[in-house]
Amino acid sequence: MIPFLFMICALLFFVLLFSAILNTIYRKEIAVEYRVEHYFGKKEESSSKKRKRTNLLSNPLVHKYWQIGVEQVNRTFAKKNQKKLDLLLHEAGYGNRSAVEFRLMQLLISITGGFLAFLLIAPGSESNSSFVLLLVLAIVFLFYRYPLFYLAKKKTKRIKQIDKEMSDFFDMVSLLLEAGVGLEGAISNVCSRKPGPLSEEFKQALDEMRRGKSRREAFHSLKQRVPSERFQGVMMSIIQADHLGIGMSKVIKNLTNRIREQRREAARELAMKAPVKMLIPMILFIFPPLFIVIIGPMVVKIIVDGLG
Incomplete structure (x- = not known):
């Protein structure tokens, strides 16, 4: 029992020490990002952080070994899994990274975490080597799977943010259309004024139109990229209206009203689920203390x- 407690304490010490080191190194960058987010409502990557990342990759030795690792992973990485991971990276907002680089980062993180965990755990339990090996393998697996779990959480958060931004985004597009601006010009204007994941997706669609794609094809690929049922329904209505030649201003205005109504219905649904979700905490944490306080003196x- 004592060696196991020592392992847990050593692992917690390692995590806290690593967090403190990272916090000390990137203290200024964290402060700058917090101020930018507080005053401008968005996170922007500072120029110093970009410069550090560029300098790290521009190092010939680091770049050489990084390219070797990318080539080795690319040989063993199935194309089907690459497409799935590329899609997940894009849906999570990391479309500028390739699936091969992300898989290499997974391997490096898991190997480094397992090696450091072995250095911390092995000296305290020399007699139980099989248990140490199993624990290290479990840590390696957790470090390998955590980036995928992080991407899934970022994907869910990004979809919620897109659903939240849709009503205001299309409302501004509708106003510009009523003022006489074309659809592409209205979308471009709103994207420049309202940053966010929805604007990034529409900017990519506008770039595809400039490179020769038709509006219908660009909007169809946009619908396929964003895994939000509400957004896909809106884009399908816009594609059909554009194909049939219906006035886009009226269509987008009606879609905006429908989006707001859907948000109200979702809020009512969450409000109706709240009493059911509160029932378990009340039974486990609120009712027992009340019974102890009320009935306890009588039982004694x-x-x-x-x-x-």
């Missing part, structure tokens, strides 16, 4: 004095 009195 009965035990001490008896029923008489």
